[in-house]
Amino acid sequence: MKVLHIITGLGIGGAEQQLRLLLRHLPLSCEVITLTHPGAVAEGIRADGTPVTHLGMTGNRDLTALPRLTRLIRAGRYDLVHTHLYRACVYGRIAARLAGVRTVVATEHSLGTTTIEGRPLTRGTRALYRGTEKLGSATVAVSDTVAERLRAWGIPGPRIHTVPNGIDAGAFRFDAAARAATRTRLGLPQDAFVVGGVGRLVPSKRFDLLVRAVAGRPGARLLLAGAGPERDALLSLAAGLGAADRIHLLGETGGGDDHGTAPALPALLATVDLFVSASREETFGLAVLEALAAGLPVLYVTCPAIDDLPAADAPGARRIGAGADALAAALRQHQEAGPHRLPVPSAVGHYDIAGTAGRLAELYALAAARP
Template sequence: MKVLHIITGLGVGGAEQQLRLLLRHLPVRCDVVTLTNPGTVAEGITADGGRVAHLGMGGNRDLTALARLTRLVRRGRYDVVHTHLYRACVYGRLAARLAGVRTVVATEHSLGAAQIEGRPLRAGVRSLYLATERLSTATVAVSATVAQRLRDWGVPPPRIHVVPNGIEAHRFRYDSAARRAVRDRIGLPHDAFVVGGVGRLAEGKRFDILVRAVAALPGARLLVVGEGPERARLHELAGRLGAADRVLLTGACEDPPRRAVEPGLPGLLSAMDVFVSASPEEAFGLAVVEALAAGLPVLHVTCPAVDDLPPDAAPGAHRVTGTEDGIRDALRLLRAGSRTRRLPVPAAVGHYDIAHTAERLMSVYTQAHPHAEKSPRCPG
């Protein structure tokens, strides 16, 4: 079986890094096309031995890209075309059908109740998505929550398959040596109470609430891993609250890192004492699963990865209100306990092992294209 993955871009992001991780575990030959931005994740895929082509798409209305993409798909003689993220789903589904590929799979990574990939869900966006979805053989939802949203949109239930995101859980185990080394490297005192957050610095992620909550806790530090358009505003807010020296924005973190000398996300999670996800809307909540794998207590406003499982699957994860007061009060209670105490890795983490994710995705491929045989492990 030969699979082509088409994705909108390959800068550091959740869907992009999930694709790289999947490529390391899928037992088929895979190529990747990025419509735009062949960023650091593209370099990581190449470092892993994969092949990435950059289409050079000029924008959402660059219709010349459709012809180029169709030619690329046709030349590759792919058994399956698998699309990721909105623009790639729209163009990739069309290109696959024009190129004669009959098995088209799309993963819906970021569909919220009122937004998709952080953008408002307008009628035109929804209509175009549904029109091209009819060209798919299967649509993969990363959580049961997303699957229900797709059904509510009108996507036929038989075409929807839940394949949750996954992680390499062993990489996130708490490491006391990494904790000390990372805190030294980024200037965090060893005895500080450190609140952590991970994600794109976008308005919908509500890192501003987290900054306010930590600023109201004397002596607490905030470590945020991510990049995005809200970075400058968060810096300004921390300064206005008199907490500029207690709020550290590290920037984006590629995971897995391409160089062993980089601390990577596991090291940064080891440096934290509690993890908070203040986002009021998530399609999955991968960062929460990674934090649980690191043994961190987690506060979250919403997280389908946890909410879709039985309550005892993640006893260290606690739902909180998405307000400054609610998060601040929950943090105050946690700080009153042992600030360096690590929790046992919960069952939820094993449920989201990347090997299981790859197996479930292969099942979707083989159901959709039953006559194709496995080929050497992806990347090829």
């Protein structure tokens, strides 16, 4: 089976990194088209041996992209097209049908109750998504939470398949040497209490609460990995709280490669003593799982990947309230307890990337066999 993956962009992000990881484990011939932004993840996918084509789409309303995409799909003679992220799902489903590909699978990575991929969810956005979903063969939800939201939209239940994200747990195994080297590289005292966060710097991630909580803890430091429009506001907030020297915004960081001044994600997780996810709404919570794989204690507000499992499967992950007081209190407790690593919980093994790739390959075969 020859498979084409179409994704909106390949800058550093959860869905983009997940695609790269899947491509390493899918036992199929695959190629990738990115509609926009062939960034660091595109370079990584090419380095792994998978061809990547940049379509050069200029925006959501660049309708000239549709015939170009259709021609590429037709020329590639693909057996199946798999789309990722909203724009790619809308354009990719239409183009695949126009090109004569009858098996089209889409993964919904980031669907919230009021947002999609961090942007407000409008009536028009929902209508366009639902209309083009009918052109596909199956829709993949990365968690039961996302599957429920799709059903609430009116997507027929038999078309929805839950295939959770996966991680390569071995890549995040704690490395004491990497911890010491990264702290030296970032100018952090070896004995400092360091809190970590990962994600796009947007209001929905609520990193402002994390900045305030860390600023209120003498001696504590914060490492935030990610880029986004809230960067300057977060830096100004840290300065206003007198904690500019303890709040470190590292920019984008990759799952296994260094990019610019930011350390690779495994090195970053080895460096910190506590991981925090303050977002009220998540569709999976990949960063939480990666932190658990690194042996870190985790504080989170919501994480479907953990909440969908028995509590005993992730004893190192503690759910806290959404308010600032709950985060500040939990941060104080962890700082007073001192740094420590935990055994990797069974929840991490539940989301092994090899299992995710296997389930996806099974879905491909099932979708292709349907009349």
